Amino acid sequence: MIQLGYYAVFAAFGMAVLAIVLGVLASRRESDTLFESARNAVLGCAFFTTLGAAGVVYAMFAGDYQMKYVWANSDRAMPFLYKLGALWGGQSGSLLFWSWLLSIYSTIAVLKHRRDSVRLLAPAISTLMVVEAFFLSLVAFASNPWARADFIPPDGRGLNPLLQHPAMVIHPPCLYLGMVGFTVPFAFAIAALVSRQANSDWLKKARGWAIVAWMFLAAGNVLGGRWAYVELGWGGYWAWDPVENAAFMPWLAGTAYIHSAMIEERKGMLKVWNLVLITTTFLLTILGTFITRSGLISSVHSFAQSNIGYVFAGFLVFAVIVSYGLIVYRRRDLQGPAQLDSYFSRESSFLFNNLVLLGGCFAVLWGTLSPILSEAVQGTRISVGPPFFNAIMVPIGLALLFLMGVGPLIPWRRASFGSLRKIFTVPMGIGLLAALVLLVGGVRHAYAIVTLSIAGFVVATIVTEFRRGIAARMHSTGASPLRAFRDLFVKGQRRYGGYIIHLGVVIVFVGFAGAAFTREGEAKLRRGESMGFHGYTLTFEQLDQDTQPGVQSTRAQVLLAKGARNVAWLFPQKNFFPKMEQLASEVAIHSGFDADLYLVLADYSEDGEEASFKLYLNPLVRWFWVGGIVMVAGGLLVLLPFGRRSIREASA
Amino acid sequence: MTRVFCLLGLVGVALLGSPGGARASDTLESVSQQLMDPCDHCKGKLLAACDCGPAADLKREVQRMLDAGRSEGEIVDSMVVRYGPWIRANPDRSGFNLVVHYAPWALLAAGLGLLVVFLRRVVAPAPRLAAVSGREIAAAPGASLHGSSNDESYRRRLEAELRELDRS
Numbered sequence: 001m002i003q004l005g006y007y008a009v010f011a012a013f014g015m016a017v018l019a020i021v022l023g024v025l026a027s028r029r030e031s032d033t034l035f036e037s038a039r040n041a042v043l044g045c046a047f048f049t050t051l052g053a054a055g056v057v058y059a060m061f062a063g064d065y066q067m068k069y070v071w072a073n074s075d076r077a078m079p080f081l082y083k084l085g086a087l088w089g090g091q092s093g094s095l096l097f098w099s100w101l102l103s104i105y106s107t108i109a110v111l112k113h114r115r116d117s118v119r120l121l122a123p124a125i126s127t128l129m130v131v132e133a134f135f136l137s138l139v140a141f142a143s144n145p146w147a148r149a150d151f152i153p154p155d156g157r158g159l160n161p162l163l164q165h166p167a168m169v170i171h172p173p174c175l176y177l178g179m180v181g182f183t184v185p186f187a188f189a190i191a192a193l194v195s196r197q198a199n200s201d202w203l204k205k206a207r208g209w210a211i212v213a214w215m216f217l218a219a220g221n222v223l224g225g226r227w228a229y230v231e232l233g234w235g236g237y238w239a240w241d242p243v244e245n246a247a248f249m250p251w252l253a254g255t256a257y258i259h260s261a262m263i264e265e266r267k268g269m270l271k272v273w274n275l276v277l278i279t280t281t282f283l284l285t286i287l288g289t290f291i292t293r294s295g296l297i298s299s300v301h302s303f304a305q306s307n308i309g310y311v312f313a314g315f316l317v318f319a320v321i322v323s324y325g326l327i328v329y330r331r332r333d334l335q336g337p338a339q340l341d342s343y344f345s346r347e348s349s350f351l352f353n354n355l356v357l358l359g360g361c362f363a364v365l366w367g368t369l370s371p372i373l374s375e376a377v378q379g380t381r382i383s384v385g386p387p388f389f390n391a392i393m394v395p396i397g398l399a400l401l402f403l404m405g406v407g408p409l410i411p412w413r414r415a416s417f418g419s420l421r422k423i424f425t426v427p428m429g430i431g432l433l434a435a436l437v438l439l440v441g442g443v444r445h446a447y448a449i450v451t452l453s454i455a456g457f458v459v460a461t462i463v464t465e466f467r468r469g470i471a472a473r474m475h476s477t478g479a480s481p482l483r484a485f486r487d488l489f490v491k492g493q494r495r496y497g498g499y500i501i502h503l504g505v506v507i508v509f510v511g512f513a514g515a516a517f518t519r520e521g522e523a524k525l526r527r528g529e530s531m532g533f534h535g536y537t538l539t540f541e542q543l544d545q546d547t548q549p550g551v552q553s554t555r556a557q558v559l560l561a562k563g564a565r566n567v568a569w570l571f572p573q574k575n576f577f578p579k580m581e582q583l584a585s586e587v588a589i590h591s592g593f594d595a596d597l598y599l600v601l602a603d604y605s606e607d608g609e610e611a612s613f614k615l616y617l618n619p620l621v622r623w624f625w626v627g628g629i630v631m632v633a634g635g636l637l638v639l640l641p642f643g644r645r646s647i648r649e650a651s652a
Numbered sequence: 653m654t655r656v657f658c659l660l661g662l663v664g665v666a667l668l669g670s671p672g673g674a675r676a677s678d679t680l681e682s683v684s685q686q687l688m689d690p691c692d693h694c695k696g697k698l699l700a701a702c703d704c705g706p707a708a709d710l711k712r713e714v715q716r717m718l719d720a721g722r723s724e725g726e727i728v729d730s731m732v733v734r735y736g737p738w739i740r741a742n743p744d745r746s747g748f749n750l751v752v753h754y755a756p757w758a759l760l761a762a763g764l765g766l767l768v769v770f771l772r773r774v775v776a777p778a779p780r781l782a783a784v785s786g787r788e789i790a791a792a793p794g795a796s797l798h799g800s801s802n803d804e805s806y807r808r809r810l811e812a813e814l815r816e817l818d819r820s
Contacts, residue, residue: 234701241696269774338774348771355763363756370743370752378748383688385698385741392756411809472807495813520681585703602703614703 005055178217431457514620
């Protein structure tokens with residue numbers, strides 16, 4: 001079974017190459033038979049890649065520690081889920097996992113669009129399979145998880161303890177589903193260029209895929225933040241680490257694409273721009289993997305580094321030249337109407353949104369690459385840390401938040417000043433009121449006030465949109481308000497689902513605003529001793545030692561009181577993993593909508609009489625997670641097919 | 653009106669872009685926000701975000717220097733002398749680092765310029781259409797019966813837009 005997986009990867013690679021060739025031939029001859037063969041080759045590729053991935057997973061469960069990858073990422077004592085998660089715990093496995101996801105995406109794509117025209121689909125298949133073949137070739141030839149040691153170790157080394165966390169089982173798949181997912185809309189874009197069908201057909205096909213990928217990427221980033229927050233023990237969830245940036249950049253570019261694609265769908269303009277955006281998004285996913293995998297940029301997250309950097313760089317250069325080159329080469333096909341009716345229209349607000357999103361995307365890219373550039377240009381090593389990113393990204397984020405309130409209220413095509421004033425008065429008033437309340441309440445942090453005030457404005461605009469939509473539905477169908485509200489998601493699925501996504505983004509920003517008020521402290525306490533911390537009282541009761549196979553933990557018991565009331569027992573831990581000679585903190589968090597109390601056991605005396613703690617008061621952090629959940633829920637509202645079904649029912 | 657709001661917003665954002673906010677300076681927290689972690693194992697982390705041995709040592713030293721009355725700038729400078737420029741979490745503003753700092757802003761400005769040029773070129777209000785829709789709004793049938801004419805036109809626009817969405 002295990003060796004079967006090894007051969008399956010080669011077979012999958014062969015199938016991918018076959019699918020590329022058949023796809024090219026099918027599109028040249030516009031032959032349905034060849035197209036069908038290409039499609040079957042994709043299915044075959046998916047089958048063999050699945051077999052390959054299953055082989056590695058099986059080896060994890062069977063405990064074949066002679067396989068270096070299995071030895072390095074798992075051990076016998078690991079629970080079921082982590083053994084599964086070990087598949088993407090290291091480099092070669094995560095490349096295999098990437099290939100597997102892409103093969104599954106490709107399969108669903110070819111099946112879903114099987115009745116569509118050969119001319120667009122065949123080159124799309126070839127594009128998908130070029131990417132697939134590249135990743136499979138890395139697995140097969142450069143970074144093979146089946147490499148074996150010449151002796152049989154009794155047990156594995158175990159998964160990096162930092163990765164042994166439930167969020168780590170979901171976070172990478174989500175992130176990968178997002179990163180890999182953007183290959184599909186990219187493939188449609190390339191296919192449109194190759195087949196000279198630069199109408200908006202590809203855009204419509206790509207739409208759902210782009211939103212799926214976007215949603216997974218959003219969820220993946222939020223889950224990554226969650227993991228960093230509970231596992232890394234420094235009190236925060238986002239550090240502008242290169243690997244975090246790598247996953248954030250395609251999300252920014254993808255967001256820009258999803259918005260500007262709407263303009264092309266409506267007006268047929270911005271053809272080149274949309275092709276550039278989706279291509280850039282895809283290239284950023286590859287660049288992101290390159291950054292993560294090459295070890296080019298040092299990062300706390302680089303759990304998997306090696307020398308495949310050059311191969312990646314080569315593929316990246318190839319993809320840049322081919323895809324942008326193709327756009328330039330086909331520029332004559334891409335001329336469309338270029339006319340807007342007004343500066344004050346949804347269209348132009350989307351263009352500003354694109355500017356801000358791409359500006360942010362570039363800033364993140366620039367900040368991430370600057371250390372390398374600096375070494376190359378001036379020969380000195382510099383660091384570009386959070387202060388740099390915050391200085392740029394905070395204003396950009398606020399501009400974006402503001403546009404998010406403005407855009408949806410401005411009608412398509414044009415708006416008159418009178419109507420704009422009428423629409424915006426109440427939301428603006430609410431925003432200003434929020435600022436006033438905060439000022440009166442004693443908040444003096446400028447960014448926080450602006451953020452929360454704009455957040456109030458945006459929420460008010462979203463509520464306004466729903467209110468007006470419900471009123472319109474009630475008026476035209478005579479439905480009850482609740483029914484009308486439900487109808488909005490059925491009839492205007494994309495629009496109102498989109499607003500829910502916006503609401504999620506606003507909630508995320510509320511979480512960001514809280515970061516302005518983070519407080520931290522340190523304390524060394526003897527047993528039974530208490531300390532006060534911003535309205536809380538913490539009493540260190542005792543220290544327990546516990547030795548389990550594979551881990552020795554020291555656990556402090558701390559009683560948390562707020563005012564005079566005891567709220568919770570907190571158990572921050574320090575774990576030592578002897579096999580990996582690694583220490584890891586397990587933080588204790590008392591979480592609420594107002595603030596989290598975040599407690600780290602920093603040090604302790606041998607006799608257990610004394611312990612030092614690091615404490616953080618993190619206001620509004622929970623809003624960040626809640627916002628993430630709302631964003632995903634909004635994405636599902638856009639994607640789930642309940643709208644289509646009821647329309648079909650209605651027409652039947 | 654919107655223009656005024658937009659301008660206000662942009663000005664506000666620009667003002668905030670300059671380092672501000674009510675952050676206390678000359679504290680261990682503020683200094684460790686400006687330095688990177690010195691140890692190799694935690695490369696790329698902010699000093700404030702790290703609790704490894706070398707980070708803790710450096711923080712203790714920063715605290716000693718603060719207690720001795722040295723300012724934030726002096727402490728950061730002395731660390732640059734000891735470790736090299738990479739210890740700064742935010743590169744200083746000299747030489748190539750100026751490019752590092754201002755390239756994103758320059759690109760944003762250039763993008764804004766291009767966008768304005770683009771908009772000037774493509775925005776061409778079709779006068780006839782404008783007149784028609786204006787009249788439509790004014791003479792919306794049943795406007796007087798169902799609330800203001802604005803709501804009525806919104807309703808019709810929404811219906812049309814939703815139909816359009818369903819079609820695609």
